[in-house]
Amino acid sequence: MAPAEVLPGTLEMLILRTLQRGPLHGYGIAQYLLQVSGQVLRVGEGSLYPALQRLLVNGWAEAEWGQSETGRRARFYSLTAAGKKRLQEEEKEFDRIVEAIRLVLRTV
Amino acid sequence: MAPAEVLPGTLEMLILRTLQRGPLHGYGIAQYLLQVSGQVLRVGEGSLYPALQRLLVNGWAEAEWGQSETGRRARFYSLTAAGKKRLQEEEKEFDRIVEAIRLVLRTV
DNA sequence: ATCCCATACCTCTATTATCGATGTATCTAA
């Protein structure tokens, strides 16, 4: 099976969607995405942490240091109200574009 | 309606798919994508022409100068055998990743 | 006649996102 990266431009949406389930730390987000996507979406750390920084800077998420399930120090991210709104917009736009692409792919 | 760009990483696939219908010039490709996608996929020239160059370099398309329907000089691109194969691979990978993303978006 | 718009090509630079490598540190299990 191909290693397969994330579609550029969709990572923030995927992270926001993951955080919608509840606060989670970076490592956990990557694990979750890998698992739920059936091992397809492999988010490298070099993509993940900069993306999380962007979410903080834009006010879509906030972070708090705490303890992970395994007792280690971890930074828990959670959605802000602005982040929830942003997620809705991104999902809508994603659907719109994917539908447009499907139109092209289906048109003979 | 938002101006909405192309999903990064999908442009080459969209062009290849357009060329599968028959040879076409750059300007025509952009027009076609805009029309078939219901005005959603707006391909700027600064994205289009570099992408066409990549297709040539990779041997997925070949080009020939000719006359457009309106009598102007135009460069017609057409799919090679390698391009057809490449298109199939890209479509398959696209479906795979979009399906993975949908899994994430649908999971509660 | 002239001027604008659509058609048609292309390049350049800035911006942005992703990836892979690198580095730190801790905890657990073999």
Next chain:
DNA sequence: TTAGATACATCGATAATAGAGGTATGGGAT
């Protein structure tokens, strides 16, 4: 005691896109 999993982060290279700029021609409207 050592390897692997957990957990953070940054750095540089790569690549793709967008937007602006530049050339040229044809047709239709003023």
